Amino acid sequence: MKLDSRAVHAGRELKPRDPLAPPIVQTAVYVYDDLDDYDAVARGERPGHVYARNSNENTQWLERAVAELEGAEAAVATGSGMAAILLALLSLAPRPGPLLVQRELYGVTLALLRQDFEPRGYEVRYIDFADLEAVRQGLDGAALAICETITNPLCKVVDLEAICRLAAEGRVPVLVDNTFASPALCRPLEHGATAVVHSATKYLGGHSDLTAGVVAAGGELTADIRARGVRMGTTLGPFEAWLASWRVRRGSRTPGACCQQVPGA
Numbered sequence: 230m231k232l233d234s235r236a237v238h239a240g241r242e243l244k245p246r247d248p249l250a251p252p253i254v255q256t257a258v259y260v261y262d263d264l265d266d267y268d269a270v271a272r273g274e275r276p277g278h279v280y281a282r283n284s285n286e287n288t289q290w291l292e293r294a295v296a297e298l299e300g301a302e303a304a305v306a307t308g309s310g311m312a313a314i315l316l317a318l319l320s321l322a323p324r325p326g327p328l329l330v331q332r333e334l335y336g337v338t339l340a341l342l343r344q345d346f347e348p349r350g351y352e353v354r355y356i357d358f359a360d361l362e363a364v365r366q367g368l369d370g371a372a373l374a375i376c377e378t379i380t381n382p383l384c385k386v387v388d389l390e391a392i393c394r395l396a397a398e399g400r401v402p403v404l405v406d407n408t409f410a411s412p413a414l415c416r417p418l419e420h421g422a423t424a425v426v427h428s429a430t431k432y433l434g435g436h437s438d439l440t441a442g443v444v445a446a447g448g449e450l451t452a453d454i455r456a457r458g459v460r461m462g463t464t465l466g467p468f469e470a471w472l473a474s475w476r477v478r479r480g481s482r483t484p485g486a487c488c489q490q491v492p493g494a
């Protein structure tokens with residue numbers, strides 16, 4: 230399917246007599262009268278949900294929608310874009326090591342690296358990602374490279390394919406913040422990125438009425454990110470997930486709707 234069709238259907242498989250608009254499943258816990266069934270669902274062996282910090286129908290619809298649109302195996306929804314970035318950083322670089330960072334990243338991401346990662350032993354290399362020779366040198370021994378498809382607020386556009394090619398030579402994973410481009414304009418995984426993060430507060434949410442984040446990546450990595458998110462409590466609530474997942478599809482039914490919001494507003 231083309232992206233337009235994926236955008237309309239993404240995230241939720243409809244069966245006959247299902248409500249067309251998704252319901253909000255506003256619950257913290259689920260009813261079980263059989264411990265074996267509970268255990269099987271909790272272990273992921275049967276479909277279902279046990280506790281809203283772990284998963285919920287609405288977050289699952291949002292995760293599936295973003296994974297489909299980004300061409301990822303899976304995705305994890307979070308309470309904010311910063312929570313998505315934190316989880317992705319910790320899962321991709323779990324131990325202190327050199328991080329190659331585009332120096333024009335969103336200010337709070339830079340603050341997170343300066344104030345929460347550098348004091349914990351991470352060496353952060355702030356580089357102009359337009360300078361591919363500097364990127365090549367900076368990748369030496371790096372644990373992770375981080376950039377934005379279109380930077381906030383300076384709107385610099387990196388040569389994602391060249392950066393991912395250089396990183397692949399050194400087997401360095403690449404984390405891309407795709408907030409400003411949205412999957413309508415760029416799907417970084419198709420260019421070789423390892424993981425994509427979104428502040429769904431922006432284009433994915435589309436209407437300035439929710440705070441949310443999403444990480445999309447391969448199945449093994451997202452499983453690690455999901456488990457970390459459950460431990461750290463970065464969960465997105467059902468109502469915000471409903472707004473975002475329904476908006477991703479409803480908003481994207483109108484051509485160009487992903488791009489109607491003013492960046493950073």
Ligand SMILES: Cc1ncc(COP(=O)(O)O)c(C=O)c1O
Pocket residue numbers: 309310311312335337338377380381406408409427428429430431440441442493
């Ligand atoms: C590019 C980018 N990444 C991350 C964030 C952080 O997202 P949130 O505000 O949803 O935590 C923002 C917020 O403006 C952003 O513009």
